[in-house]
Amino acid sequence: MGFCINCGQQHPDGTRFCRFCGNQQPGEPLLQRLRIEAQQIHSMRLQMQQQPPGNPYQQQRW
Numbered sequence: 001m002g003f004c005i006n007c008g009q010q011h012p013d014g015t016r017f018c019r020f021c022g023n024q025q026p027g028e029p030l031l032q033r034l035r036i037e038a039q040q041i042h043s044m045r046l047q048m049q050q051q052p053p054g055n056p057y058q059q060q061r062w
């Protein structure tokens with residue numbers, strides 16, 4: 001099952017056009033690319049969270 005990228009309705013795998021709104025659906029290669037990009041963004045966010053805190057307000061305690 002897939003979801004329409006335009007209206008969000010469910011449709012069977014391999015559907016080229018949404019039967020609810022008629023929007024063309026991305027093919028499997030594009031979906032795979034989007035998944036890879038999403039994973040890269042996710043790992044980038046994890047790396048940024050793992051960096052040591054550089055909060056100037058905590059370092060300037062008198």
Ligand SMILES: [Zn+2]
Binds near residue numbers: 007008018021
């Ligand atoms: Zn749709």
